Amino acid sequence: MKIKKKTNTLRYYAHIYRMILAQDLKSKMNYRADFIISNVGIIATNVSGFIAFWIMFQNFPSILNWTYYEMMFLYGFSLIALTPVQLFFDNNWNLRFQVYSGDFIRYCFRPINLFFYYISEVFDIKGIGQFAFGAGTLIYAWKNLGLSVTPLIILKLIIALFSASLFMIAIMNIAAATCFWITNSGIVMVFMFNFKDYARYPITIFNSIFRFIFTFIIPIAFIAYYPSLIFLRPDNVPLLTYLSPFIGIIFFYISYKVWITGAMQYSGTGS
Amino acid sequence: MNMEPIIQIKNVSKEFKVLNRREGLMGSIKDLFSRNYKIINAISNITMDIMPGEIVGYLGPNGAGKSTTIKMMTGVLKPTSGEILVNGRVPYENRTKNAQNIGVVFGQRTQLWWALPVIESFKILKEIYRIDDKVYNDNLELYNNLVGVKELYSKPVRQMSLGQRTLCDILAAFLHNPSVVFLDEPTIGLDVTMKSKIRELITELNRVKNTTVILTTHDMGDVDALCKRIIIIDKGTRIYDNSIENLKDYFGAYRTLKLMFSKNPEDNTEENLNKIAAEIQTSLHKEFPSAENIAVCSNEEWIDIFINEDEIKMMEIMNFIQNTRNIVDVKITEISTESVIKKIYEGGVK
Ligand SMILES: Nc1ncnc2c1ncn2[C@@H]1O[C@H](COP(=O)(O)OP(=O)(O)OP(=O)(O)O)[C@@H](O)[C@H]1O
Numbered sequence: 001m002k003i004k005k006k007t008n009t010l011r012y013y014a015h016i017y018r019m020i021l022a023q024d025l026k027s028k029m030n031y032r033a034d035f036i037i038s039n040v041g042i043i044a045t046n047v048s049g050f051i052a053f054w055i056m057f058q059n060f061p062s063i064l065n066w067t068y069y070e071m072m073f074l075y076g077f078s079l080i081a082l083t084p085v086q087l088f089f090d091n092n093w094n095l096r097f098q099v100y101s102g103d104f105i106r107y108c109f110r111p112i113n114l115f116f117y118y119i120s121e122v123f124d125i126k127g128i129g130q131f132a133f134g135a136g137t138l139i140y141a142w143k144n145l146g147l148s149v150t151p152l153i154i155l156k157l158i159i160a161l162f163s164a165s166l167f168m169i170a171i172m173n174i175a176a177a178t179c180f181w182i183t184n185s186g187i188v189m190v191f192m193f194n195f196k197d198y199a200r201y202p203i204t205i206f207n208s209i210f211r212f213i214f215t216f217i218i219p220i221a222f223i224a225y226y227p228s229l230i231f232l233r234p235d236n237v238p239l240l241t242y243l244s245p246f247i248g249i250i251f252f253y254i255s256y257k258v259w260i261t262g263a264m265q266y267s268g269t270g271s
Numbered sequence: 272m273n274m275e276p277i278i279q280i281k282n283v284s285k286e287f288k289v290l291n292r293r294e295g296l297m298g299s300i301k302d303l304f305s306r307n308y309k310i311i312n313a314i315s316n317i318t319m320d321i322m323p324g325e326i327v328g329y330l331g332p333n334g335a336g337k338s339t340t341i342k343m344m345t346g347v348l349k350p351t352s353g354e355i356l357v358n359g360r361v362p363y364e365n366r367t368k369n370a371q372n373i374g375v376v377f378g379q380r381t382q383l384w385w386a387l388p389v390i391e392s393f394k395i396l397k398e399i400y401r402i403d404d405k406v407y408n409d410n411l412e413l414y415n416n417l418v419g420v421k422e423l424y425s426k427p428v429r430q431m432s433l434g435q436r437t438l439c440d441i442l443a444a445f446l447h448n449p450s451v452v453f454l455d456e457p458t459i460g461l462d463v464t465m466k467s468k469i470r471e472l473i474t475e476l477n478r479v480k481n482t483t484v485i486l487t488t489h490d491m492g493d494v495d496a497l498c499k500r501i502i503i504i505d506k507g508t509r510i511y512d513n514s515i516e517n518l519k520d521y522f523g524a525y526r527t528l529k530l531m532f533s534k535n536p537e538d539n540t541e542e543n544l545n546k547i548a549a550e551i552q553t554s555l556h557k558e559f560p561s562a563e564n565i566a567v568c569s570n571e572e573w574i575d576i577f578i579n580e581d582e583i584k585m586m587e588i589m590n591f592i593q594n595t596r597n598i599v600d601v602k603i604t605e606i607s608t609e610s611v612i613k614k615i616y617e618g619g620v621k
């Protein structure tokens with residue numbers, strides 16, 4: 001009975017999300033130039049990142065036992081894992097403005113989960129360009145590393161990408177939610193967002209303090225490094241890798257709770 | 272008839288704790304831990320019952336606490352003390368359940384999807400509120416009969432004028448047949464035609480669906496057109512709660528005597544009229560010291576004299592003025608809601 005109710009709720013939310021998304025895409029198609037330009041923009045950003053990476057490897061064929069293609073693997077993997085936060089959770093970037101101006105109250109009158117309702121409003125198409133670029137990089141690395149392609153390994157890849165994506169989403173949820181308590185939360189968001197660039201490196205290249213921080217405090221090592229070990233170092237997979245889906249879910253849940261707690265005690269502005 | 276009130280507010284107070292914020296990032300971090308608050312009493316000990324189907328005008332000067340009260344009734348704000356029941360539920364504790372049975376319009380803050388055509392917003396709302404096909408279609412048909420907005424439906428909200436958008440926001444608020452609709456300054460910034468259109472719409476929706484409507488406004492035209500009952504608050508306390516008729520009875524002895532002394536526009540400059548008004552006011556106060564409530568002001572080409580006939584008869588004043596000035600035209604008007612409310616805001620009623 002209870003499970004039935006849960007699945008019904010899930011279906012209800014999925015249905016509403018699909019509707020909003022479909023409408024949103026339809027209206028965005030009217031602005032094709034906007035779609036193209038924003039995607040060209042994000043691809044250009046990634047290409048320049050890629051070139052810097054590539055130049056570095058022209059000088060050092062490997063970094064601490066990490067070959068060029070392995071690094072490419074991490075790079076592509078991280079880009080894909082960072083796609084959901086870009087595609088589906090971009091409205092977090094507007095949160096502080098809406099909270100500050102009082103516009104956030106518009107979202108508070110619906111008989112539906114507030115976090116879901118707020119986040120569902122924006123779908124950022126730029127993420128598609130990033131996904132394409134990441135997928136291309138990953139496939140390129142995959143081929144050159146001679147990794148096999150079996151249904152099991154694809155399943156593992158999907159689970160790994162899914163759980164990896166939860167970490168950046170959770171980090172950004174918490175960073176955005178700080179605006180419910182402090183006014184300068186823009187700094188926090190930008191600060192946290194920039195950490196994602198470190199996600200593409202194996203954490204072994206950092207010193208032990210940063211290794212600790214990137215694993216337990218701002219867990220960006222879970223965005224690419226830990227999950228990739230399943231594919232790149234299959235004989236030597238640490239426990240944290242196996243735990244990462246669970247940690248990801250818990251971390252996401254905590255971030256959701258922080259966000260919703262802030263939103264529920266939001267008292268609006270005087271006008 | 273013995274009906275239960277649909278909204279019960281009992282001894283409700285709301286205070287805001289406002290942080291005295293400090294500068295910079297370090298300041299923000301300190302703010303996180305500091306307890307340096309200032310307390311604002313937005314609402315103090317308010318009690319009222321609203322019956323199903325009523326349209327209540329909730330009035331008060333700027334900063335009186337109207338929006339704060341509405342936010343508490345919608346469940347967004349939690350009262351500091353006291354009890355609120357809406358449809359028998361505590362709004363703050365059942366925010367989503369409460370939301371299913373209410374509609375809210377905050378003037379100028381649209382709740383429709385900015386980029387989408389209105390009809391698409393309506394379709395999404397239909398799913399969110401789980402509105403029956405029949406109810407939904409009936410409502411769209413009703414809307415079409417009332418305001419004929421079909422051609423607006425395909426326009427993205429972003430491209431609408433403020434008035435069109437407000438109209439659509441009101442329609443959206445009634446779409447799921449809520450038992451109560453809260454309208455916070457729905458006519459703010461609208462032209463006269465749109466105002467009257469919206470007033471008619473609200474009247475009709477209330478009549479057809481028996482929806483309870485709580486309306487805040489600074490436009491007494493809205494009050495005259497819509498409300499039988501008004502509740503007035505000032506600085507967070509209730510100062511009036513009764514029918515609008517009763518209020519006018521209270522001022523029943525008040526009249527406005529309008530006099531014109533010249534039809535020549537050159538004599539009727541604002542400066543000149545203000546001078547005349549001031550002179551008349553002084554001489555009337557000297558002549559009739561017991562008539563404390565006399566007030567004189569210029570109003571376009573007229574001089575308005577506000578008189579309480581319990582204190583002094585209108586004819587006496589006319590005769591007195593006629594002795595010194597040549598009156599070319601006279602009008603006598605009942606007191607308007609506008610001036611009654613103004614009088615109350617200014618502390619005319621205890
Ligand atoms: N979120 C808030 N934080 C601090 N103070 C607030 C907040 N919201 C309202 N207030 C204060 O509470 C008081 C009542 O505000 P409210 O918005 O309810 O007034 P109002 O009657 O709606 O006024 P108006 O007619 O100008 O809209 C004001 O003094 C306002 O400054």
Ligand SMILES: [Mg+2]
Nearest residue numbers: 271337338455
């Ligand atoms: Mg207000």
